[in-house]
Amino acid sequence: MQNAGIMNVRKFEFKDRERVREIFFNTVLLGEPASLFFEGKDIISDALTLYFTDYEPQSCFVAEVDSRVVGCLIGAKDRVLVEKTSFDKIYPRLIWKAITSGAFLKIKNLRFICAILVSAVKGEFRLADILKDYPATLHINIDKGFRALDIGTGLINAYLNYLKSEGIRGVSLATMSEGAAKFFEKQGFKLLYKGKRSYFKFLLRKVLPIYIYAKSI
Ligand SMILES: CC(C)(COP(=O)(O)OP(=O)(O)OC[C@H]1O[C@@H](n2cnc3c(N)ncnc32)[C@H](O)[C@@H]1OP(=O)(O)O)[C@@H](O)C(=O)NCCC(=O)NCCS
Numbered sequence: 001m002q003n004a005g006i007m008n009v010r011k012f013e014f015k016d017r018e019r020v021r022e023i024f025f026n027t028v029l030l031g032e033p034a035s036l037f038f039e040g041k042d043i044i045s046d047a048l049t050l051y052f053t054d055y056e057p058q059s060c061f062v063a064e065v066d067s068r069v070v071g072c073l074i075g076a077k078d079r080v081l082v083e084k085t086s087f088d089k090i091y092p093r094l095i096w097k098a099i100t101s102g103a104f105l106k107i108k109n110l111r112f113i114c115a116i117l118v119s120a121v122k123g124e125f126r127l128a129d130i131l132k133d134y135p136a137t138l139h140i141n142i143d144k145g146f147r148a149l150d151i152g153t154g155l156i157n158a159y160l161n162y163l164k165s166e167g168i169r170g171v172s173l174a175t176m177s178e179g180a181a182k183f184f185e186k187q188g189f190k191l192l193y194k195g196k197r198s199y200f201k202f203l204l205r206k207v208l209p210i211y212i213y214a215k216s217i
Contacts, residue, residue, distance in 0.1 A: 005066035012060035021045035071142035073155040115199040134170035172214035189213035
């Protein structure tokens with residue numbers, strides 16, 4: 001862990017786009033990089049962040065330490081709109097990118113895609129209608145070396161204040177990390193659902209928990 005320098009939380013700006021993509025790529029698997037399960041930085045970064053940075057940048061925040069972005073929260077006021085835009089506009093482009101770049105031919109990627117499809121068939125992504133009172137959503141990641149310095153707390157507070165000013169009544173999120181679950185409990189989120197996700201079993205040799213947390217605003 002590094003010494004905390006001067007920390008500042010501010011709204012996302014277009015100049016932060018590459019850094020946000022990098023942080024999410026480097027931290028997506030329980031704080032570890034996506035390169036452990038996928039070859040194709042651009043494709044995974046698009047899948048993780050493109051809706052937020054390109055379609056709803058006003059709902060995103062970054063945290064800087066000594067003027068360098070070390071953490072970010074990418075949010076959206078309407079989870080249903082995220083899903084619709086992803087299926088209508090983003091995923092078709094990603095599939096095309098994966099075909100033309102040869103990403104579908106790499107064994108590592110095929111393993112991950114098959115694991116995701118098996119999880120989908122098992123119904124692991126289906127959720128009962130528990131989220132209707134919590135329309136907004138978020139993803140948050142802090143660079144290794146800058147965790148446990150209250151940076152996540154600063155980002156969550158900025159986002160909750162923003163949602164409140166926009167008249168949004170609630171926010172929910174999913175995490176597979178036990179540590180992140182504790183973090184969200186500290187932020188006043190309540191556990192709505194606990195399930196299982198098996199798509200990293202081929203890599204981690206275990207089924208991971210999935211926690212859905214929510215907070216009224
Ligand atoms: C989870 C994460 C966003 C938290 O941000 P952070 O800046 O490290 O957290 P903070 O310093 O603001 O911590 C706030 C509180 O949550 C607790 N907390 C944070 N991370 C924790 C962890 N991994 N395990 C247990 N408690 C944790 C802290 O102890 C602190 O409690 P305190 O006020 O009593 O000291 C960040 O650690 C991270 O990005 N981790 C790796 C990727 C990840 O899991 N992302 C979340 C995906 S949904």
